[in-house]
Amino acid sequence: MQRKAYVTSTAALLAALLAGCTSGSGDDGSTDNANPGDAGTATVAAQPGKYRSLPEPCGAVDHDTLDSLLPGIRQIADPVQRDKAYQGDAALTYNTDRKVGCRWKVESADATDRLSVDFERVVSYDNAVSDDDQAKKLIQGLQTAADLPEPSASAATPTPTASAGSTASASSSPAGSPGTASGSPSGAPGGAPSGSPSGSPADASSDPSPGSSAADLQPRVLTDLGDEAYLDDQLDAAGSTAEPRTVTVVFRTSNVIVTIAYEEQPMATGTVPDSKEMQDKARDLASQLDDALNG
Numbered sequence: 633m634q635r636k637a638y639v640t641s642t643a644a645l646l647a648a649l650l651a652g653c654t655s656g657s658g659d660d661g662s663t664d665n666a667n668p669g670d671a672g673t674a675t676v677a678a679q680p681g682k683y684r685s686l687p688e689p690c691g692a693v694d695h696d697t698l699d700s701l702l703p704g705i706r707q708i709a710d711p712v713q714r715d716k717a718y719q720g721d722a723a724l725t726y727n728t729d730r731k732v733g734c735r736w737k738v739e740s741a742d743a744t745d746r747l748s749v750d751f752e753r754v755v756s757y758d759n760a761v762s763d764d765d766q767a768k769k770l771i772q773g774l775q776t777a778a779d780l781p782e783p784s785a786s787a788a789t790p791t792p793t794a795s796a797g798s799t800a801s802a803s804s805s806p807a808g809s810p811g812t813a814s815g816s817p818s819g820a821p822g823g824a825p826s827g828s829p830s831g832s833p834a835d836a837s838s839d840p841s842p843g844s845s846a847a848d849l850q851p852r853v854l855t856d857l858g859d860e861a862y863l864d865d866q867l868d869a870a871g872s873t874a875e876p877r878t879v880t881v882v883f884r885t886s887n888v889i890v891t892i893a894y895e896e897q898p899m900a901t902g903t904v905p906d907s908k909e910m911q912d913k914a915r916d917l918a919s920q921l922d923d924a925l926n927g
Contacts, residue, residue, distance in 0.1 A: 676759075677759045678756065678758075678759060678760060678761055678762035678763075678765070679762045679763070679764070680762070680763055680887075681753070681754065681755070681762070681763030681764055681767065681886050681887025681888075682764075682885075682886035682887060682888075683753055683886060683887055683888045683925070684729075684753075685729060685753070686728065686729065686730075686731075686732050686751045686753050686888070687732075687751065687924065687925070688732070689720075689722065689723070689732045689733050689734035689749055689750070689751060690719055690720040690721075690722055690734040692734070692749060692751075692921060692924065693720075693734075693736075693747075693749060693917065693920075693921075694920075695718055697916070697917055697920065698718060698736065698747075700913055700916075701736075701745065701747050701894060701913050701914075701917065702717075702736055702738040702745045702747060703738075703740055703742075703743075703745070704738040704739055704740025704741075704742075704743075704744075704745065705717050705718065705738045707740055707741070708738075717736065717738055720734040720735055720736045721734065721735045721736075722734055722735075723735060723748075723750065729753065730752065730753050730755070731750070731751065731752045731753070732750070732751050733748060733749060733750035733751065734748070734749050735747070735748045736748075741899065742898065742899055742900075743896050743897060743898045743899055743905070744896070744897045744899070745894075745895070745896050746893075746894070746895040746896075747892075747893070747894050747895075748891075748892070748893045749890070749891070749892055749917075749921070750890070750891040751888060751889075751890055752770075752888065752889045752890075752891075753887060753888050754766050754767035754770060754887045754888070754889060755887070763886075763887035764859075764886055764887050766887070767884050767886070767887045767888070767889055768859075768860065768884065770889060771860060771882060771883075771884045771889055772860075774882055774889075775853070775862050775882070778851065778862065778864045778880075778882075780851045780852060780853065780862060780864065781850055781851060781852075783847070783852065848908075849865065849907045849908055849911060850865070851863060851864045851865050851866075854881070854883070854915070857881075857883045857915070857918055857919065857922060858883035858884050858885045858890075858918075858922050859883075859884050859885055859886065860883065860884050861881065861882060861883030861884070861918070862881075862882055862883075863879065863880070863881050863911065863914070863915070864878075864879070864880040864882075865877070865878075865879050865880075865907055865910075865911060866878050866880075867904065867905075867907075873901060874897055874898040874899060874900060874901050874902070874903055875897075875898070875903070875904050875905075876895055876896065876897035876898075876905070877895065877896055877904070877905040877907065877910060878893060878894070878895040879893075879894045879895075879907075879910045879911050879914045880892065880893045880894075880914075881894075881914045881915060881917075881918045883918055883922060885922055885925050885926060888925060890918070890921055890922070890925075892914055892917055892918055892921075894910060894913065894914045894917075896910060
């Protein structure tokens with residue numbers, strides 16, 4: 633009987649201990665369930681970017697496109713030198729997973745043409761900021777630094793229709809008088825004074841091609857390229873040498889920023905590179921690279 637009583641009391645003691653442990657673990661569990669939820673919300677990482685690598689930059693531009701951008705390349709008689717010109721020169725970089733680029737320079741009888749293409753894969757080291765958002769912040773900073781002019785009001789807003797009386801008055805005014813629509817001399821070369829400040833929007837479109845206005849060719853935001861993009865066009869009119877023009881197109885696709893710089897310097901003094909032609913070529917290349925990234 634004594635042994636049975638001992639066993640019974642031991643069993644009761646174990647049951648009490650188990651009940652206490654169960655109750656304690658239940659209390660701890662409710663606390664733990666709350667804490668991980670709070671910690672998980674605070675440490676959720678932002679989405680990584682679409683791209684984990686970059687293309688080989690010197691192979692990103694095909695021969696036909698190089699023929700168009702660098703006309704002198706087809707004039708190189710030596711096949712070895714011509715192949716070398718097509719290959720371009722890789723930009724110096726210490727991390728090809730993050731930034732790569734390539735450079736081409738070709739001289740011809742008419743001009744020296746330069747082309748550079750750079751790819752940058754943006755990675756955010758802030759868990760609260762996605763790679764895409766970080767890339768967006770960077771390209772917006774580049775656009776701000778480019779100091780693009782405001783869109784031309786005359787290009788965006790139709791000119792109010794004049795009354796019959798004012799129309800008649802304007803019609804009777806001699807050409808070039810204050811009554812005409814344009815106050816600039818009709819015979820001004822290139823549609824702009826030759827003394828325009830270097831690098832100003834007027835310089836960027838001082839030689840509008842047929843069918844395009846100065847407003848169409850000014851530096852501007854591009855809405856049909858990548859996730860966001862802009863174009864800059866600068867004419868260096870300083871000095872007495874030929875005036876080089878540089879067209880720059882920068883665009884972002886997810887977390888990759890692509891920069892294209894296309895420069896042409898004529899051999900003949902006083903020759904101005906055609907703005908529309910250079911812009912069209914640079915934009916065509918940008919579209920090709922965007923398609924390749926998304927292919």
